[in-house]
Amino acid sequence: MGNRLNLIGLDRNDYKGGKSTLCLGCGHNSISNQIIQVAYELSLNPHRVIKLSGIGCSSKSPAYFLSRSHGFNGLHGRMPALATGATTANRSLIAIGVSGDGDTGSIGLGQFSHMIRRNVPIVYIVENNGVYGLTKGQFSATADLGQELKYAGVNELPPIDICMEALIDNASFVARSFAGDAKQVRELLKAAFSHKGTAVLDIISPCVTFNNHESSTKSYPYGKTHEEPLQDITYIPVYDEISIEEHEPGVVQAVEMHDGSRVMLKKLDPTKHDPTDRVAAIKLLEEARRDNLFITGLIYIDRNRRTLAEISHLVDEPLVSLPEERLRPPREALQTVMNKLICCD
């Protein structure tokens, strides 16, 4: 299977990165693998992809996938600003950002909100484990209320819900998943790559070293037994002519993406959540919080919000590809400006 070529003639190995230096069994590694798989399956052009991250365990991971793509491991909590600049400078790039719960939920909460507010086009993954790994086991802002950790003690503060934050900031794509649910991560990633704007993926990604005991909602044991997917998700790429006539009306919802692909959502939850309904999405998250439910799947999607490049009325071609004669106005233009200012006609 490893040697099968995709539509642009690349092998799955062509999407790999350097060897991971994260802990064995870390949820982040499994997410990196899904990114590799999805990029391969979608036949993404590696040179058109940029990988961005902040600081933390999660933010190291872009070095472990897509080594043929340019990457920028930036500052703690400030990856959204880099993404804003890079995607504005070159709107043909496909941006994938990897952050963590400390990077996004604490130091970077402001940039996270404003990136979403601007609808910067990026697949923004939060590898959420509720704990600071590199500094060895402090609570993050998404840690459970009352949770106990070996050195940090008991967490007395309520968690920040990344998806709720995103929704409140008018996110155009909000999903939650679990690193232990590889298929769902993959299908959501595919949908996110087809989305126009900021696609927030809050992926619970257990830290096997500091926060993987059963009492933690960010652990493998908890996730495996408590995950409640909202939908069974199937991504249908634009080039696949699969008939969608056979689904039961009201049970399978087809969401058509901007690039012509479709995301088929077979609804599994009793409330039959409609992810195009923002109020329902907020209610869903609030009820999940109240009832301690680990819901996953596509929580919200709005395909009509304009991206930053559209709001900025940018020319269609990447700004970085404009030749000098379109960047530097001619000599006569300066003369005209000067003539208006010069004394005394």
Added chain:
Amino acid sequence: MSDVEASALESLLAEREPIVNDFQIMIATVNGSGSQTANTALLRSIFRMGVPVSGKNIFPSNIQGLPTWFTVRVSKDGYIARREDYHILVAMNRDTAADDISKLPPGGVCLYPQEWKLREDRPDIVYYPMPVEKLIDASDVPANLKPYVANMVYVGVLATLLEIDLDEIAFSLDFHFGGKAKAINMNMGLVKAAAEWALDNLAKRDPYKVARMDKTQGMLLLDGNSAGALGAVFGGVTVVAWYPITPSTSLIDALNEYLRDLRTDPATGKATYAVIQAEDEIGAIGTVIGAGWAGARAMTATSGPGMSLMSEFAGLSYFTEVPAVIWNVQRVGPSTGLPTRTSQGDVLKAHFLGHGDTKHPVLLPSNIEEAFEFGWRAFDLAERLQTLIFVLSDLDLGMNLWMSNPFTYPDQPMDRGKVLSAEDVERMGGFARYRDVDGDGITYRTLPGTDHPLAAYFARGTGHDENAYYSERPEDWEANMARLTRKFNTARQLVPGPVVDQVDGAQVGIIAYGTTDACVVESRDRLRERGLETSYLRLRALPLNETTRDFLAAHERVYVVENNTDGQMARLLRMEFPELAGRLISLAHADGLPLTPRWLTAAILEQEQ
């Protein structure tokens, strides 16, 4: 005033010759009263009469209500530095009037609104009460606009008293309002009414007068922020990210205007640029660096507090070697400081912004021609050196109007630096992002989107080797830092060099930079009159180079003149040239206002006598 006192004044005035084109007007108003229109119209009218003129707006951090002063210096000799004294006071702010009047010299002039019923208690000055309310009431200005045209009364009265051509005032208002007839006519109506009233009712008893010259022909009048913005546009700026902060905001305002006019794609009507108002200065500089990494010419404009916030990203730019441009229009710190006053207090901070061993080239424009030039040149340097370039302007240069020759179109094509295309990568069989192939410390980069399997590299703020791979090896770290220093030394020869006026036989040298130039130029004339010849080196950029060392070596005593408290440039010079440090004398002064020749001349003479 008694008759005896009055006649004493008359005899004082009678003895004086007319004073033509060599005096200063001080206009004291209340912030938010619209005086800027009146003051710039006055300034521009004198400029249009061919007479060298400069203006300084000394304003509060406030929307409405606090006192504002505007000085108009008229100088037949072309001096444009600030002077402390003034000869004609236009007192429009009751709260500061007593103090403002007390500073007038004997023989000085005070215009004030008649309605104040001011007690004219200085027998040695000339008072001209103006019927401000009456003239406004008699005009057809709508009631809601009346408070904003009151200032036109003093423009009209001054026009008569000083013999400023009313046609030039009309031209200036036309310029100010961009040809909007309604606003021009409303304001000009009042100017004319006031001028006529003064002609009919005031007997001129003062010696001050403006007379036509030919010293401004072909010149222009503009603020440094607009000049810098225009320079950036002709430098091909593509991504601008910013956060509002005085006194840099008007640079972005000007950018928005010039970009809209000059960089809208004629075929589609779409923008070939983006201006993004960020959520803070961290977001602004992060966006600039993201865009610079992707290959765009990107910049931000800020002031002290904003620069402090940009510190961590400045280090990232230095270490990942991503081009970026920061304009810092300096105001007075530390902390919030004096947000609407001028300073050169960010020299050291800008030069070394970031933790660890970080250093950045800094451009130091002295006038609006250089603001324009450095506006475009900063991008060439940023991309050539693959690093952050500061342009250190200040509030005085940025927000005041300055005379200048027309700007010169860039004399070279855009220098995009060492960027490899897919073909280059193919021909070379790959590349190492941080390998010093040419020995100048500047390495080759590729841009995201380059279509070649070997084109990508991973930019990171962490330790890296020549291939940009993560590395904690001591020798990798040291080699990389040594190369960055090599690159910095290359920059010494690439940044604009100092302007030197070396006078034969002069033992005393002066080093200055930025807006203190105007003060030094005038002070050197005063010192020469007192028998002291001086040489002058004006720094235009950091890092320093041999020209400055030679200048230091050639003079026994070198005064370093700057508008800050700690003598920051003097410290830097001592650090760079320790063997010559004994020759340096720091003359640093900071009170929120531009330095004056009177202060500098006295400070140097005090040491030299």
